[in-house]
Amino acid sequence: MPAPVALVTGASSEIGSATARRLAALGHDLALFGRDPGRLTAAAEQCTALGIRVTVTTVDLTDPVAAGAAVDRVVDELGPPRAVVAAAGVFDWAPADRADPETWAHLVGLDLTATMRLTRAVLPLLQQHASSSLV
DSSP: OOOOOOEEETSSHHHHHHHHHHHHHHHHHHEEEESSSHHHHHHHHHHHHTTTOEEEEOOOOTTTTHHHHHHHHHHHHHHHHEEEEEEEOOOSOOGGGGGGGHHHHHHHHEIIIIHHHHHHHHHHHHHHHHHHHHO
């Protein structure tokens, strides 16, 4: 039986990379998404050292079509994901009265809208697995 596939966004960040290593240690094959190719490659190397399959996708999930295309690539290379960890995100420490509107729009775009787009792209696959495992 193949290993379950987990998809981790923000895998080029510290939280995403640590999450990927933990999932790899638990035996999950991994699809790592992020925007920094060098850090993604480093995270992938750490995970493949644990004997699992890894695919790396440099992707900007704020792009409206990127999530669907990236999920399709995961399915083609590893199979449908059974778990998704949305670890991509940004935070602006500015007080509300000094928050830059462009920074705020970027924060909402990545933290909320991109997560919703990814969820919409992967949810049918998760639902299909859930319903088939009930039979």
